[in-house]
Structure formats: structure tokens, C-alpha cells
Amino acid sequence: MLETLNQPPAAASPALVEVVKVTKIYPPDVVALKNVSLSAAKGELVFLTGPSGAGKTTLLKLLCRQEIPTKGLIEIDGNDLNNLSDNDIQKLRQRIGVAYQDFKLLPRLSVFQNIAMPMEVQFKSPGEIRSRVTELLEKLGIREKQHKPAGKLSRGEQQRVAIARAAASSPLLLLADEPTGNLDAATTGLVMALFQELNDNGSTIIIATHDESIYQGSNHRKFELKQGELF
Amino acid sequence: MLETLNQPPAAASPALVEVVKVTKIYPPDVVALKNVSLSAAKGELVFLTGPSGAGKTTLLKLLCRQEIPTKGLIEIDGNDLNNLSDNDIQKLRQRIGVAYQDFKLLPRLSVFQNIAMPMEVQFKSPGEIRSRVTELLEKLGIREKQHKPAGKLSRGEQQRVAIARAAASSPLLLLADEPTGNLDAATTGLVMALFQELNDNGSTIIIATHDESIYQGSNHRKFELKQGELF
Amino acid sequence: MRFALFIFTQTLRNIRHSWGVQLMTLLTVILSVLIFSFFYLIYSNMLQAGEKFGEELRLTVYLQASLSPAQQQEFTEKVAAFGKVDRISFITPEQAFQRLARQLGNDSDVLADLNPAFLPFSAEIYPHKDIRNLTRIKEFAEYLKNLPGAQKVQYGQAWVERFGHFVKLLRFIVIISGTLLILTTMFMVSNTLRLTLFARQDELKVLRYLGATNSYIKGPVLIEGFALGLFGAGLGLAALFFLFQWIRNHFSSAGFLQLFELRFLPMTNSAIILLGSIMLCTLGSLLSIRRLLKK
Amino acid sequence: MRFALFIFTQTLRNIRHSWGVQLMTLLTVILSVLIFSFFYLIYSNMLQAGEKFGEELRLTVYLQASLSPAQQQEFTEKVAAFGKVDRISFITPEQAFQRLARQLGNDSDVLADLNPAFLPFSAEIYPHKDIRNLTRIKEFAEYLKNLPGAQKVQYGQAWVERFGHFVKLLRFIVIISGTLLILTTMFMVSNTLRLTLFARQDELKVLRYLGATNSYIKGPVLIEGFALGLFGAGLGLAALFFLFQWIRNHFSSAGFLQLFELRFLPMTNSAIILLGSIMLCTLGSLLSIRRLLKK
């Protein structure tokens, strides 16, 4: 359905995410991003780093149309985010998985139900949902918590639920905001392995983090933000 | 007022926190802590580590009577937490600062108001509140955000607000749960410096963390939890 | 098909996760409907009783001479020319004399020697309720007086005036309090719905972030609103019915029902209340959720 | 002193941070009070009108012979022995004759040759409202019949019966609908308060975790509840007053007020409504917050 929106076949550029001269000012005067341009190719994994308050989360929010830029152009898979109808935005969001920095889980729903949500929203079949959720629970080591309400988990467990939810529908683009802030080294390993696997299967992944241990030594591209400017 | 509760003068033991054979089971069957015993002397700084879901947060919650132990004894400054009246618990809580893993800020109140809350609750004078809050804002580098609603800050900024609130009334005991999960290295330095200063002024501090960088190389005691057991 | 199933599952899940609040909201609707329809019931019975009293209104025309049946027919037609009339009865002097005797009771012997013929022939006219208001009655009396053969027209002028004012006041009160009740119940129900949905704001936001279409989000909320209106009004009307039965039984012993006949709301009115409640709840939910989704 | 200041600051802060919801809650209280007191006003006026009608009730005792003033005095005392009586008037045969003549109107010439003495001497008794109910009236009539010299007792039995039933039904409806209204408004107001505080649950929890004493947390909430009850009832009653004035002006042209005298709620009742509203809101807030604090 969304495919039909790709009217010009993305002019030979293989970029999935294209950010051009984007400025974001939160009213009245907080300049969160200043003239930022970057792009990520289809199937790429990139890191976004920078100190606290640099604008990492803001950039990710712009990419999933949770906020709109004050100035500049953002294209995802060839769709100009400024020119999408409400319905098209929802369609696009179905293809973007986001692991929020503050998780945004529904605390009274079970872990299973939380992870299943993006697939339910896309009307996947119950069998498909069940097998995918179980697979993710297994990979992140929270299988035995699946029937607990998400609000009764430890923060680190909740973080993994948030990541599993973002990964559930094998999205075209996965945005992970500080995905390992509450995780120990071993669990961080599990999460990174999952990202690698998704990446190998063709998902484009953007990870915002300040955790040097996960990007040092990798050969992925790294964007560094400082006070809203790309460095 | 609470001082009068110290009936036996703590039998020569200078321990401020005393945890003896504590077990915590979340109904129906989640064993979060198993037979844990530990103590922290007055003015000590200790680390609590362990993988995600080990029971760190649970232990801290028991120390500020946010949860009650299924079995075992907990004493803070000589007061058996099981035998305190509702009023005494509130008095005790005024002397314990907690930086929660999920912050528990009031998103619509300003940063200033959030940090001022523990002092307001103790009916400190407005002048005293103002100078203390300003000092903390300065030390944690969020001075220019003081009039913004806490809900409109970046996660790392919010984390610092939570820490400032915990430190505001120079508490007898400070519990910090994963205080640097959302912070970059430089900001982590600011936070640790603040803790060190409080510690030097006599506060007992317990820091639950998985961030090796902050406890490696320090000569403070370290308790390691694994699956609810002290290791 | 799968869409319908999902919506249905969602609805059940919502209800299970917040049944406390849902129950309170349901109670709000039930009580609103109950109180509204209770007052409506009272008023419709009062208006009906008022009308019944109105039936006692009659105008008496004293005529110069007795009328033959043919003349009576002619007279009736002339009267009807002014407006609709429920009934006309002609009273001969003999009948009038008997009435007077009955009025005097034990003292009727005083009339023993008298000839009934000294009393006039008269016609008693019971006007239709369309002309049973004060101005029309006055005009009617004037009209009757000018009919050929009419000598004098009598009617309980004070009584008509009183009754007219009473019905007017009653109507007025019904309209004002009805408006007040409708506005209040509408406000309360929609405010409760708003507050209830407000508690679910976070959930709705998350659904949007996950790419849920508007119909996916609105579906369950609309179904809940619909069910709320349906069950709320249904149970409210049922409660009213039992209350009504209880009152009627309570008063059935007193030989009272000949005077006022208590009647339950007609089917059509019950149906209107039910539909109104469903519409209000569904629309209220829809508006609240639209406001929440815009944020 | 500083405590009071803190509580006050807190209250203002709360109101500023959730004025939308607060306004809705205030409106809820205003409308509840308005509707409750409006119906109360209608009923109290209806009951009063009912009583006025009751004043027309009288029993006529026909006596065997005329009474001298001394005998009248004696008779009056005997009557009063049964129960309180508003007034007794004695009607001589002459007076009765004149009345009859008036009743017959133009036809009164029929009585011209008659001696008024054929009509009996009678006493008209207007009972006090305490004994103006059906059973008491019947007993009273029985008692009067057995007085020495009494020949016959007459009263509008059908009318008394009707009136008695009417007042009884009216009372009944007042009680039921009053109960219903009180319960509903109480439920609505407390439910709204509950939902409003529910939205502040997190804040209250945080305050407790920071060591706030119960009075620190409850203080602002109680003040808010108090203010809500005060302003809600005050504005509701003010609205009622203006509505009442409007209705009265609307009807003042119709020479109507001689019949029913519309009266506003007496000061004491207004005060009771005000106090009740304040109590309800304060108590409702207190109970809701206690439940929230226990969690």
C-alpha cells in the first residue's frame, strides 16, 4: 500500500533515511537541532552519539513524525514526511519500529500483549504473532515474564520488552534510543545480537547511545551530535 | 523528633543500614531477594551491582519502605522498619533521598519545583530552598532548564533532576538507582562528584548500577546480587 | 472479518482492564437516564391529569324557549360552527328542577308546590380541548351569547382562569426543568466519558505511535460508548419500570386510580430515550477521543 | 504559619495545573446543586399550594335549633375538644336563605314567598391542617354528628378524598424523587472527584515517597473540596435565584400570583443546601484521597 507512494523511484539514491538541513526549535526558544543533514542507506546500521541534551532523541522523533521539523526536509524510503496525509503517516509508522528511551509500554498489559501490539495493529494472524513474540522473548531472555504485566518488571526487563516491541514486525527502519541504558554487559550482548540479526535481514537501524562499549571497535558509521549540531 | 526513636543507642554498631536475612517474594511467585544480609556504616558509600532483574531496585525499595520484606529484618539508623507507625515512616523518608530508576518526577512542575519538593515537604524556608536548588542545578549543569516543565527535558536531563531532588535535603541516606543509565561520560563525572561531596559531608550512599566504569578502580565496597542472592 | 475480531478483542481487553471506572460510568448513565425518565414520567402523568380535569369544563347556555329535537340539531350545528365540541346535552326545565331538588337535599320540600316550568331550558356544552384555553373560551362564550334564542351564558370563569394558569405554569416548569435535566445529564455523561478516556490517553498515544489506523483506535471506543448508552438506558428504564410498578402497587389500594390513571412511558418515548442515550454516549466518546487524538 | 502558607501555595499550584478539570468539576457541582434545588423549590411551592387548597375544606353541622351566643360558645368548646379548629362560623337560617337565593341567581324569585325559617341553623367548621387528612376528618365528622343538637354533618367527602390522595401522592413523589436526586448528585459529584484525583495519583504517590505527612497531602485536597462545595453551591443557588426571578417576572402579568404565591427557598434551606454541598465535596475528597493514599 505504502509502496505506491514511492512515485519517483528514489532517483538512483539507495538512501532509506535522508535528513537535509533540519532545524528543530521547541517553542519558545529551545534549539534542539541546528541545520542537521545526514543519511542512512537501506540496510545500514548507524550510531548516533552525543552528550545528554544534544538532540539525539529529537532527531529520532523527527524520523517517526512524532515531532515535525521547524525547517528542513526529511525523507524516509522516498516519502517526504512533510507531505504525508494522516493515514499515510500511520502506514509509514507501521514500517518503523521505535524503542523509546522512556519505553512507552502499557503497564497493565502483559509483556506478551505489549510486544504483540505492533503486529495486532497490522492485523497479522494470531499464529504469526504468537511465534514471533515467543521468538523475541527467547532471544532477549524474558520468556518466563511473558504473562506478567509490563509495569511489574524491573527496568532492564522493561527495556528489553520495548526493544522486542520495536523489532516485532521486522520493520524497514528501526530506531533504538539508548537501548542499553538499563542493561548489564551480558544483556547488552543479547540486544546487540538481535540488532545485528535484523540488520542482516535488511532492516536499517539507527541506534542513539552514549555507551561507548557498543560502538567502539565496530566498523559502522557514527554521527556525533553536540548541542544540536552534527560534529 | 525521629531521634527519640533511637531507644537503644544502636549497641556500639555504627551501622546506618542493617539488612538481615531479608527475603522478598512478589506475589504470587517472583522471588526477587533470597536471604540477603548486608550493612553499610554511617558515612559509607557502597555499590550494589548485578545483572538486570537481580533485585537491586527491590532492595532499595525495601530500604525506603516502598515495599515490605516477606521475611527478615531491616534497620535504618537503629529503627526497625517493620515497627514504624505511618507517621514515623514519613519522618524517616524525609531523611532518605532516593533517585529512582524511573525518576518519578512530576512532568508538569518545573525543574525547580521538582527539586524543591523534598524541602517543601519539610517546611524549609523559601530562601534556603532557593539557594540549595540553585546550587544543585549549577553542579549538575541544568541551570538554564530550571523553569522548564520537567516533562519537556531530555532523559539525561531528567535523570539529573531526579538526582538533584534526591540530594536536595542533604539526606542521612541517599539511594541512587542506576543514576547514570542515561548519561554520557562527562555528565557521569558531574554526578559522581556530587555524590562524593555529599559523602564527604556525612551522607551514607548506596548506588545500584551496572556501569562498571563508575565502580572500577574505586576502593568502596561492592555488593553483587545475582538472581536475588548476594554473591 | 479479522478487523472485526481485533476490534472486539480490544474492546473486551479495555473493559477488563478498567472495569472499575467502566462500572462507575455505567452507573452514571443509568442514574442519569433513570432520573430524567422519572421526571418525564411524572410530568407526562401530571399533564394528563390536568387534561382530565379540563374535561369537567362546560358552558351552560340558558335559552329563551325549549327546543324541539330538530331545533336542537340546528343549534348543535351552529355551536359546532365555532369550533370542535366534545358533547352537547340539553337540559329540560324538569331535569333542572330535579337537580335543584338534589342540591337542596333534605330541604327539597320547599320546592314541592312549585312548577318546574319556572326554570329555563338550557344546553350544556363540553368544548374540545383545542379551545379549552382562557381566551378561546371567552370568545366561545361571547359567540354562544349571540346565538338566536340564547338568553345567558354561564361557565366557571374563575375556575377556567385558574386552570388555564395552572396548565401554563406546569408546561413552563416542564420545559425549564426538562431543559435543565437534559443539559445536566448530557454534561455529566460526557464529562465522565472525557475523564475516563483521559485516563487512557497514554495508551491511545502509544497506539498511534505504533501506526494504528484511526478506525483501529476509535472502533473499540465507539463500541464501548454504544454499549454504555444501550445498557445504561436499558437498565435505567428497567429500574424506572420497577419503581413505577412499586408506586402503582403502593397506591392501588387507595381508590385512587379512578382519579389519576398512572401510565408508564409509551413505547415510542422509551425508544427515544434509549436512542438518545446511545447517541449521546457514542457521540460523547467520539468527540472526546477525537480531541485526544489531535494532541 | 509557614504550614498554612505551604498548603495555600500547594492548593493554588494544583488549581493552576489542572484548571480545565477543576472547572468541569465545579460545573458538575453547580449543575447538581441547581437541579436539586430547582426541584426542591418546585415541590415546596406545590406543597404550599396544596395546603392553600386545603384551607377551603369545611364541615357543615346542621343543628336542630338556633343557638344563642352563650350556646354557641359552649358548642365551640365542645368542638375544640376533639382537635384544633381554625374557625367556626354560625349560619342563621336567614343567611342560609340568602345564599340559596344567590345560588339560584335570576331564578331566585321562586323563593320569594317562602319563609327562611324552613332552612336549618348550621355551624361551619374549618379544621386545622393537623386534622385535615382523610381518616381524621371522618372521625371528626362522626364526633360532630354525636354532639347534642347536631342533626346532620356534611362535607365534600369526594373532594376530601381526592385532595387527600393528591397530597399523599405528591409527598410520595417528593420523597422518591428527592432521594433519587440526592443519591444521583452525590454519586456524580463524588465520582467526578474520584476521577479528578485519580489523575493526580502519581503526584500524591511521589509526595508520600518524599516523606510528606498526611496533613501536607490532604490539606490542599480538602481545601479544594471545600472551595468546590462552597462555590459550586453558591453559584448554583445564585443561578436558581435568577431563574426564579425570571419565572416570577414572566408570570407576574397573569393575575396569577394571587392564586399561587411563588416563594424562593427560605434562608435556612439555602443554608442547608450550601452546607450539604460543602460537606459532600469535602468528605468526597477526603474519602477519595484516603483510598488513594492507602494504595
Ligand SMILES: Nc1ncnc2c1ncn2[C@@H]1O[C@H](COP(=O)(O)OP(=O)(O)OP(=O)(O)O)[C@@H](O)[C@H]1O
Ligand atoms: N518536548 C520538549 N519541549 C521543549 N524542549 C525539549 C523537549 N524535548 C527535548 N527538549 C530539549 O531539547 C534538547 C534536546 O533534547 P533531546 O531529548 O533530543 O536530547 P538527547 O540527545 O536525547 O539527550 P539525552 O541523552 O539526555 O536523552 C534538550 O535541551 C531538551 O531539554
Ligand SMILES: Nc1ncnc2c1ncn2[C@@H]1O[C@H](COP(=O)(O)OP(=O)(O)OP(=O)(O)O)[C@@H](O)[C@H]1O
Ligand atoms: N512489582 C513487582 N511485581 C512483581 N515482580 C516484580 C516487581 N518488581 C520487580 N519484580 C521482579 O523482581 C525481580 C527483581 O526486580 P528488580 O527491579 O529488583 O531488578 P533490578 O536488579 O533492579 O533489575 P534492573 O537492573 O533491570 O533494574 C525481577 O524478576 C522483576 O521482574
Ligand SMILES: [Mg+2]
Ligand atoms: Mg534522549
Ligand SMILES: [Mg+2]
Ligand atoms: Mg532496577
